[in-house]
Amino acid sequence: MAAEAIGKSQKTKNRVATVLMVIFFTILAILIILPIYAIILASFKPGNHLLQYGLNLDLDSASMTLSNYVLLFTGQHDYWIWFRNSLFLTVVTVVLTLLVSAFVAYGFAAYDFKGKNFFFVLVLIILSIPFEVIMLPLYKQMSTWGLMDSYVAVVLPFLAHASTIFFFRQYLLGTPKSLIEAGRIDGATEYGIFFRLIVPILKPAFSAMAILNGMNAWNNYMWPLLVIRSSSKYTLTIGLNTLINPYGDNYSLLVVGSVFSIIPIFILFLCFQRYFIEGMTAGAVKE
Numbered sequence: 001m002a003a004e005a006i007g008k009s010q011k012t013k014n015r016v017a018t019v020l021m022v023i024f025f026t027i028l029a030i031l032i033i034l035p036i037y038a039i040i041l042a043s044f045k046p047g048n049h050l051l052q053y054g055l056n057l058d059l060d061s062a063s064m065t066l067s068n069y070v071l072l073f074t075g076q077h078d079y080w081i082w083f084r085n086s087l088f089l090t091v092v093t094v095v096l097t098l099l100v101s102a103f104v105a106y107g108f109a110a111y112d113f114k115g116k117n118f119f120f121v122l123v124l125i126i127l128s129i130p131f132e133v134i135m136l137p138l139y140k141q142m143s144t145w146g147l148m149d150s151y152v153a154v155v156l157p158f159l160a161h162a163s164t165i166f167f168f169r170q171y172l173l174g175t176p177k178s179l180i181e182a183g184r185i186d187g188a189t190e191y192g193i194f195f196r197l198i199v200p201i202l203k204p205a206f207s208a209m210a211i212l213n214g215m216n217a218w219n220n221y222m223w224p225l226l227v228i229r230s231s232s233k234y235t236l237t238i239g240l241n242t243l244i245n246p247y248g249d250n251y252s253l254l255v256v257g258s259v260f261s262i263i264p265i266f267i268l269f270l271c272f273q274r275y276f277i278e279g280m281t282a283g284a285v286k287e
Contacts, residue, residue: 068252092155
């Protein structure tokens with residue numbers, strides 16, 4: 001009887017905990033979705049309506065219009081130049097960051113060399129330092145090298161990304177060393193082992209880090225703002241920010257452009273969410 005009572009009590013506690021978790025995450029989801037819903041709703045309203053009433057959740061069918069989307073696709077503006085620049089920078093940054101970070105992480109996970117632990121500690125220290133702290137020295141370095149107002153200056157500081165290196169290294173620690181040794185016995189070069197054996201294993205991790213680095217590159221604002229000076233090279237985040245001024249009705253393009261800027265990352269996540277979850281959890285347990 002005592003055991004039965006304890007079992008019923010445990011089940012009751014589990015139900016209560018489940019209900020509380022559902023309530024908590026429901027509230028959290030609503031808080032996250034409401035701003036997105038508000039800006040999507042605002043994209044169907046005229047710019048002067050936004051200036052007058054601000055962002056709100058009022059579903060007024062009388063003021064709803066597609067004129068903002070007509071302006072986006074047919075108007076005379078630089079939005080699609082900014083969009084193209086951001087897309088180009090995001091693709092280049094993600095590809096190079098994954099490649100360089102995977103090389104570094106593979107070195108930490110598969111090789112033993114003098115100073116290995118010291119250099120990995122440096123990676124952890126860099127991981128713990130906010131980017132804003134090193135922004136000024138990086139700016140000075142880019143200026144000294146003559147890379148200002150170029151996309152090289154935007155991409156270069158993020159090639160060996162500390163968090164990506166750490167993630168790949170932890171992921172590769174679960175890879176048996178016998179696999180690498182088997183590749184060497186078969187006569188494969190070190191680069192051959194990496195591209196033919198290691199890269200296929202890293203596919204889930206690549207997908208996870210592609211999403212995270214893609215989001216960071218797409219939403220990057222402060223660093224491109226510092227190093228890019230030509231308006232023709234503006235990214236989407238900088239370009240949309242230039243629309244915030246008291247002169248002229250730019251809010252229509254600002255709101256609808258902000259909504260459309262969500263789509264690429266949203267599509268990226270939908271396409272790779274299965275691999276994202278697998279990549280984030282596969283290296284969690286080391287066998």
